[in-house]
Amino acid sequence: MTASNVTASNVKPVLIIGGSGVVGRRAVKALRDLHPELPVRIGARDMTKAAALAKDIGHAEAVRVDLERDDLGLAPDAAFSAVVVLLKDDSLRSMKYAQDHRLPYVSFSDFAFDIGPAVGRYIQRPKDSAVLLLGNFLGGTAALSALHFAREFKKVHAIYLSGIFDEEDVGGPAASGDMVRLQKSVPSPLILEDGKFIWASSEEDATRTFQGVDGTSWKGHAYPLLDVATLAASTGASTVRLDMAVRSASQRAPGKGPGHELIIEIEGELPDGTTARVRHALVDGDVHSGLSGRGVALAVERLLGLRGGAPVAPGLYSPEGLLDPAYVVERLRHWGTVVGRA
């Protein structure tokens, strides 16, 4: 199919495994908002929960998924346009299924140290599927916003991303399982400092103090997310890091529920040859899964060729290589995220 004949109503359903979870239901609702006609299949184990969501969003059905089976427990004649997996599939059977059916595949739960098996599987069959590694912070929206703001620079030297989570914002059981996995297996975060990638083992390297939008000072801790690697590659910056702090309920502004705040600081050379450091912020009234789910929806829209060009050809992709940063920021604003200089 070319860009001209792909429409939301003539593509096969998108299979979103984990589509009924904390991120998943936000992702399917954002996708429904973008494309009211797009058929969606919500893959899960609890059919009652998935079917209720399917009914709520329309043009959707719940499908039972069994990640212990090579056919994922799906009917032999099941046909999809993409496979999106919003949980850690340790077996990668879902990726093999996508490759066997030559479908785009989105992985969402891989830390920077986690991508080896998926990259290995991609390398064996590079012509079968467009594989998007979307383990990036906030479903790629953080990196894409940073790329958007980096455009005012002739040369980018450093990017500092800082996330502020509310203490209640822990995601669902799958997300908690991933944090346990992170703490047990590879506790050191990845940072790029002065051109060198470091798995920061000392407390000094792994922490950074930053200021929130209201001027509050936070001590953030770095995380091994893919953004460090992909933003380094896409901007040429020699320092990139991503640190997160947790805000207690008592530190929130009165009357406010849990939300999410992202500060993006960029240092570099402006077109006039001077150097500058700029600060931008994304402030969102939902838990971090809100921005993450919207990132998933924008990625699916692009992969299918529903916007921004023809359906994406087989290859290995990061969000920066796939999506238009200006469009992503515009959509986030449209969905209610406050984006601006901080």
Ligand SMILES: NC(=O)c1ccc[n+]([C@@H]2O[C@H](COP(=O)([O-])OP(=O)(O)OC[C@H]3O[C@@H](n4cnc5c(N)ncnc54)[C@H](OP(=O)(O)O)[C@@H]3O)[C@@H](O)[C@H]2O)c1
């Ligand atoms: N890249 C990012 O920006 C980003 C951001 C946030 C979270 N994450 C990751 O996204 C994932 C989901 O987080 P969440 O907070 O949405 O977790 P969650 O609420 O527990 O959602 C998990 C979903 O997966 C389904 N599921 C779980 N195990 C399954 C299995 N074996 N087979 C089929 N379906 C299964 C669950 O439905 P059933 O119970 O019905 O099976 C549910 O719909 C986590 O891995 C988290 O680390 C990534």
